[in-house]
Amino acid sequence: MVIGLLQFDPIEYLVLGPLRVSPHGIATAVGFLAGARLLLATTRERGIDDEVIQRMLYRGAIGALIGARLAYAVNHWSDFSDDLLSVLAVWKGGISLFGGIAGGVLAAVPVMRSERLRFWRLMDAVAPGLALGILIGRVGDLVVGDHLGKPTDFVLGFTCTGADSASPCVAPVGSGVHMPALYDLVSAGGLLVALLMLRRRKRWDGFLIIFAAGWYGAGRFLEDFYRIDDTVLLGLSGSQLTALILVTASTAWLAFVRRTPKLDTAPDAPETAETGQRSS
Numbered sequence: 001m002v003i004g005l006l007q008f009d010p011i012e013y014l015v016l017g018p019l020r021v022s023p024h025g026i027a028t029a030v031g032f033l034a035g036a037r038l039l040l041a042t043t044r045e046r047g048i049d050d051e052v053i054q055r056m057l058y059r060g061a062i063g064a065l066i067g068a069r070l071a072y073a074v075n076h077w078s079d080f081s082d083d084l085l086s087v088l089a090v091w092k093g094g095i096s097l098f099g100g101i102a103g104g105v106l107a108a109v110p111v112m113r114s115e116r117l118r119f120w121r122l123m124d125a126v127a128p129g130l131a132l133g134i135l136i137g138r139v140g141d142l143v144v145g146d147h148l149g150k151p152t153d154f155v156l157g158f159t160c161t162g163a164d165s166a167s168p169c170v171a172p173v174g175s176g177v178h179m180p181a182l183y184d185l186v187s188a189g190g191l192l193v194a195l196l197m198l199r200r201r202k203r204w205d206g207f208l209i210i211f212a213a214g215w216y217g218a219g220r221f222l223e224d225f226y227r228i229d230d231t232v233l234l235g236l237s238g239s240q241l242t243a244l245i246l247v248t249a250s251t252a253w254l255a256f257v258r259r260t261p262k263l264d265t266a267p268d269a270p271e272t273a274e275t276g277q278r279s280s
Helices: 023-045 050-075 084-088 097-114 119-144 180-198 207-226 238-257
Strands: 014-016 019-021 231-233
Touching (some): 019 023, 050 097, 050 238, 097 238, 231 238
């Protein structure tokens, strides 16, 4: 019998009167708010008005929900091909972290443009909060028993107890399975520490977010081998293909280009390097 380090009965829902609330949803919301607080601490130092950031966060939250669901539907198209309207049933579960990040960023770009904020400089400020949000969100995954992976005798494997969980435990009761959510939590925690240390030194705009993309992408690419997920190409899942693109592009940029990408949201109103405010 394998005795995993983590052995508990997952909690899929908390019953609050007539409501059933998912701990995963709570953790996701807390992670978003914690990441937003970390972002605001940085943007205040740069003289960017809180109201501007709050508008970005509001739009980003909506965009993240849409992007996360759409990306999941694309990666699991066979689950929705017979009933396209089921894509809208977000409450039944099924979201993509990469899709959520992309959707959130795209939704916030119009505010960046209207306020003439530098895209890469602002994304560098976002990076630590993003890592913090992922870390807290993965705590929710662990509580509900989501993303339970392939059978393992690894000491950090989760011991299947037979209790209900957000994803099925594919091994017999008493045997272990991988917990990719735990691996992702550790990766996000390491990334958060690295980003907080790296941002102490002035670097070219975009360095932190590109570094974060490479680090997190590498972690997701590796840990997804232990997940039970649909593969779409060359035996890789949609998330792995996305992660591979991120790792390749970010590593090449950090190793060979080493400067701020030309794409920006405020080409006509550069910010001062010290405060991040628009120059007059």
